Structure formats: structure tokens, C-alpha cells
Amino acid sequence: MKFGAPRSISPSPVRRKPRSRSTFGLQSDSDSDYGYSSDSYSESESDSDSSRSTDSRPSSPSSDSFCYASESEVPKLPPKPKHPPRNTAEQQRIEDTVAAIRLRTRHHDPYEDWERQTRMDAFRTARKELSATQTRFHTEQDRIRAEADQRRAARHAAQMADVQRRLAGVRLAQKAEEDQLREAWKLREKDIWDRIEGVIKIEEDKVKVRLEVERKVQEEKERKLKEEEMKKRLLEEKRKQEEEKKRQDEAEAKRLEDEKKKQEQEEEQLKLMEDLLKAERLENEREHRKAIGMTTAEDDWFLARAFLQEVKSEVAKVKSNREVKSEWSKWRRQITPKIGQITDDEVHINRISTELLNIMRPPNMPAHDPHIYKALLSSLSKAILLQAETEVTAEKKSAKPLAQVAFNLLNTVPDFAEIFFAKLVQRTGGWPIPIVVPKEDIDEKPWKDEAARTKAMGYRKSSVSDDLESAAEYTTRVAGIMRVYFHILKIPPRQPLQAMFQLPRLWIWLSRLAGERGLLETAVAPQLIYTALDVMGSYARQLWGHQWNKLLELIYEGVSVGFGSGRFIGGSSPEGIAARVRVELEIERILLGA
Structure with a gap:
């Protein structure tokens, strides 16, 4: 609806500038x-x-x-x-x-209200249709996704079946390869025993030659002494009896002093000759040992110390990071209680072994950080060795279940064997190898002080004072740990283990110990020999037969009559004498088949 006001006739024909706004006929x-x-x-x-x-x-x-x-x-x-x-x-x-x-x-138009209401209804209808359309779209998406999941599950099942078929083929191939390796191992074992018998015969010949040389030297000395005495008596018969007695006393004193000096020189020369012969023999056998995978005591010592320093470095890195240290401590606190719960029950041993394996390799969880994993391996090894020090020392029977748990972990936990042996060397010194701890560390630098070398030899602070443990405490503690080690060697493996945990390691250990004069003269040597024979003496005789008897006879000679000049295994200390008696009785029991 439009409204307008009548126009009046303009009073002037003159052209005017147009107005910008209308007053609807009103006068402005x-x-x-x-x-x-x-x-x-x-x-x-x-x-x-x-x-x-x-x-x-x-x-x-x-x-x-x-x-x-x-x-x-x-x-x-x-x-x-x-x-x-x-x-x-x-x-x-x-x-x-x-x-x-x-x-x-001010007019209110119903048509405009109707138009506005219509727009609102149309908007609601459109929104409702949009919601229904989206619902149908999401339903269709869920259906398509479910069908895709079903197809994926079917494809996964087919792939799993294919994998199972392939694994069956791999198992058959692996069994054939194992049979082949077993045959090769038998041939290699026969070759090794032939070489061992040859080495034993060589060593026996060397001992016989050495004893014969010593006997001839002694006879020559006696002959010369008799001649000198005879000359002196003929020359001094004309002299007075007092002067003759005085000269005889002086000559006797001088003779004893000369004999002592000569004996010391002979011992030094003999030791030097033994070292040279040993070095020459090792040099000649280096290529042969390398071909068959054998190592020397020095190689084993270097490898164990290198692993130990690497583990210490990893633990230091873990301890330097608060978050990583917290994660490591959480898992480490679960290890010690389980080691302390071990009993001589097969079901219980398997359960503890499984729980420890789950700690090292948690199921349904990401693997541990490499630094944390190595630190946990070190903690696990330390817990087993500390348990051996405390419990096995008090009761020898507790070594067997502890060794079984350690053996199960050696079979299943990667990198555990190297770190466990490194910690074993750390707690007992060179006895697991065996070797005299050298005067230089593996970096070819001297130890920073005598305390560092003493610690590398396995000595710890006494449990009753701040001083170092006594020789008896050290011997007892090392014997408890080594008993667990010998029990591990006795367990038949389901799959090849590291060389330091295989059964031939016992023969290598006794052979090396028999050639280390510095170790044989300590009281620890006969105690550890008795421990080894107590655990594996009869079992080793069933395996190695006559050759084992030869080795036992050699050890028996060392504890009963000594090796030349009355040198006994274990020295002259009370602990060494007592351990020698135990070794002698144990060898008699084994050889007599008791």
C-alpha cells in the first residue's frame, strides 16, 4: 500500500536544484x-x-x-x-x-508473519531430513566397516594357516639340520677327546722328564757333596779336632745356604720355563683353537671384564636419568622376592622361572628400553649370586633349584649368559675361568691401587666388620657360588648354550687349574676341586670314563704326595690341609664306585 500527497503547481518556472529528501507535501x-x-x-x-x-x-x-x-x-x-x-x-x-x-x-502484517513461520518450518524440516540422512549414512558406514572387518579376519585366518604350514616346514628343516649338527658334534667330540688324550700323554711325558731331571740333578749334587766331604776329611785329618769341627760347621752352613739359593734359582728357572712352554704351546695351538672355537683363560678373562664394564656403563646411564631409573627400580624390586622364594619343587621352579621371564620380557607390552634391559639382566644375575652366597653356604641342597632357575633363564633370556658370567667373575674373581688375576686390567694399564685388584679378585667387605673378609669367609662364599655354577653345567641343555655353560667346561676348568701354580697353592683350590667333584664327579666318570680317571689320579697325586719337592695342592695352611683331605676322600669314593 502506497501513500502520496498531491502536488501543487510550482510558482516559478526557473530550474532549481533537486531536493535530497521529500517532506510528503509538508512545508520545510x-x-x-x-x-x-x-x-x-x-x-x-x-x-x-x-x-x-x-x-x-x-x-x-x-x-x-x-x-x-x-x-x-x-x-x-x-x-x-x-x-x-x-x-x-x-x-x-x-x-x-x-x-x-x-x-x-507501525502496521503488523499477518502475511509477513506467515512467511517467517513458513521459513522456520522449512528450516526444521530440512534439519530433520539432514539428521535422518546422516543417520542412514553412518549406519551404512558401520555396515561397510563390519563387512571389511569380516573380510580382514578371513584373510588373517588364511594367512595364519599359511604361516602354520610354513612353520611346519621350517620345523622339519630345523629337525633335519639338528640331526646333521648332532652327527657333526659327535665327530667333533671324538676329535676333541683324541686331542685331549694326546695332550694328557704329552703332559705326562713332560712330568716324567721333569722328575727324571730332578732325580739326576739330586744324585749329582749328592755325589759332588760326598766327594767334597771326602777331600775335606783327608785334608783336615792332620788338623785339630776343634778346627776340623769348626770348619765342618762353616762348610755345612755354607752348603745349606748354597742349596737354598740354588733351589730358589731352580724354582725361578722352572717357573720361567713353564711360562715359556705354556706361551709357546698356546702360540702353536692358537690357529687350532681358533678353528674349533676354543678360547684361552686370558680370552675368557678379557671377555668377562669387557662385559662387566659395559654393564656398569649401562647401569650408570640408567641411574643418571630419573624417569628411566624409576622404571628400572619398579621391575628390579620384583626380582629379588622371587629369587628368595625358590624351593626344590619342579612346579615351583617352573613357575618362578616363568615369572622372571615375564619380568624380563613382559607379555602384551612393549619391550624394555635396551639400557633398562641390560640393567635388569645385571640385577637378576646379582640376585641369583647373592642368593647362592647366603643360602647355598648354609645348605648345599639349595644350590640345585637355584641352578635350575638360572639354567631356565639361560635358555630363554637373550644376552643373559654373557652378563651372568661377567657378574660371576665379578663376585668370585678369576676362579670360574680359572686364572690368576693379572697385574693389569684389560686396558693394559696397571690397577689404580691394590684395593682395586683385590676387588677384581672377588674379595668383599666382611659381614661383621668394615675390613676385608677373611680367607675362610672368602673360600666359603666362592664355593657356594661355584656349586651353583657346577650344577648348571650338569643340567642337560635342550638347545646349545654359551660355551661357558656347557658340560666340557668342567674338564677345561680342571685342566686349567692343574696348570696354574699360583692358584693350586691357595686354600681355595682344593675346596673348589672338592665342590666340583661332589657335584659332578660320578656323573663325569660315566661320561668320560678312563680319561676322567687319569685326571682324578693326577689330582690325587697333588693332594696326597705333592708335585715335586713336596708341593701340595692347597699349600700348608690349615684350611688347605682340611680341603685336601676332603678331595682325597672324594676321589677315592668316585674311583671305588661308592
């Missing part, structure tokens, strides 16, 4: 100044527009822009005539128009 303040209304101006403007539209012919630029040649030519505006007074009817129309405009601005 600006119009009243010239004496005419906006209606009259609108009418005149309309007339002028019509006249412009009618006269559309081209004109000069001056006429198009309504310009004059000079300001004097511009006509002056006529005075505005006064607006004639409006009558009552006109005034009434103006007021009605204003009222209609106001009514229009």
Missing part, C-alpha cells in the same frame, strides 16, 4: 525561506524534466552544462512568493497523509 524550513513549497518545486522539476526529455537534440557544450559567459549574465533569482494560506481541506489531507504514514510504519 528551507522552503519557507523562499516563499514556496516542495510540492511546487517538484512540479516545476517534473516539467523541466519533461522539457529536457522532449528536447533531446544535440546542443553546444555551454547549453548542455547550463553555463553562462560571465557572472553578469546569470539572472538573479526572483523573490520567493509567499505561500498562500492553506484551506481546511488541504490541511486535513496533509494530516491524514502523515497519520497514514505513521500507521504504515
